[in-house]
Amino acid sequence: MPANLRLGRISYLNVLPIYHPIEDGWVKHDFDIVSGPPATLNDLIRAGGLDLSACSSIEYARNPGRYYLLPDLAIGSRGPVKSVLLLSRVPLHKLADASVLVTAETHTSAALLRIVLERVHNVKPAFVKSPGSVRQALAQGAQDPAVLAIGDEALAMRTDPRFPYQLDLGEVWRDWTGLPFVFGVWVARREAVEERREEVAAASRTLCQSKRAGVAAIEEVVSLASLTKPKMSRAEIRRYFGHLSYDLGPEEQQGLSRFFDCLAEHGFITQAPSLEILDNSPQDG
Numbered sequence: 001m002p003a004n005l006r007l008g009r010i011s012y013l014n015v016l017p018i019y020h021p022i023e024d025g026w027v028k029h030d031f032d033i034v035s036g037p038p039a040t041l042n043d044l045i046r047a048g049g050l051d052l053s054a055c056s057s058i059e060y061a062r063n064p065g066r067y068y069l070l071p072d073l074a075i076g077s078r079g080p081v082k083s084v085l086l087l088s089r090v091p092l093h094k095l096a097d098a099s100v101l102v103t104a105e106t107h108t109s110a111a112l113l114r115i116v117l118e119r120v121h122n123v124k125p126a127f128v129k130s131p132g133s134v135r136q137a138l139a140q141g142a143q144d145p146a147v148l149a150i151g152d153e154a155l156a157m158r159t160d161p162r163f164p165y166q167l168d169l170g171e172v173w174r175d176w177t178g179l180p181f182v183f184g185v186w187v188a189r190r191e192a193v194e195e196r197r198e199e200v201a202a203a204s205r206t207l208c209q210s211k212r213a214g215v216a217a218i219e220e221v222v223s224l225a226s227l228t229k230p231k232m233s234r235a236e237i238r239r240y241f242g243h244l245s246y247d248l249g250p251e252e253q254q255g256l257s258r259f260f261d262c263l264a265e266h267g268f269i270t271q272a273p274s275l276e277i278l279d280n281s282p283q284d285g
Helices: 013-023 038-046 057-062 108-119 134-139 151-157 169-177 190-195 197-216 218-228 234-243 250-265
Strands: 006-010 032-036 052-056 067-077 084-088 099-103 126-130 146-150 165-168 181-189
Touching (some): 006 013, 006 038, 013 067, 013 218, 038 052, 038 181, 052 057, 052 067, 052 197, 067 169, 067 190, 067 197, 067 250, 084 108, 084 151, 084 169, 099 134, 108 126, 108 146, 108 181, 126 134, 146 151, 165 169, 169 250, 218 234
Parallel strands (some): 006 052, 099 126, 099 146
Antiparallel strands (some): 052 181, 067 181, 084 146, 084 165
């Protein structure tokens, strides 16, 4: 018997509606689940350590020949995302010659921040990468005028009085382009698809089933999340999930392609890739 498919799970609150039905037994599966921050999962699947995974949008953009996008799955927003924030001690226009501390856990959000600061706010700060979390760096004395916080860290720092100026990157992208922003996608390694196409297609359908179940039972997901986020009220958690989009529909695909164009224009990639989406329909016979 071949080994179970290895599935990457982002270790942030934002994916709970997708993974909770699988992890709690609502949806049957045969995955070996590996959890970690986006940058870790990017490295793992690129190296062949995972078969399917949530990953940063920029990982697909940099290595489109390695992956297929899974249909109907994404982590995005159609406005404020609440968990991808530039937090600044000073007004944004004063960041022109300043430094912005960026966690090594993210690549997509860091690229998006540079794009919107340059294109929307006409500001080009220096970006300083923190080897650990932003909060760890601040606890160790980092005094950068601004920080990029993502995921659960952004949710925890959104009311930090040291940073009275905030920029929600999902909101600024929507205001600028009129499109949703897709922070993360689900991908399958092409080798896994070639070797185990039916299993990968079935796994993709399972993930979509789990997403539908989690979104339909969002109040239970909120209750679970409230146990791990005691500083957030149920209403705050519910609003947070309400700001997120888990679909990869036509508008999300358009927003993703627009982001890839921006990545190419700013030199993050040499060429914007097309979106190659896996056909996960059952095969006849």
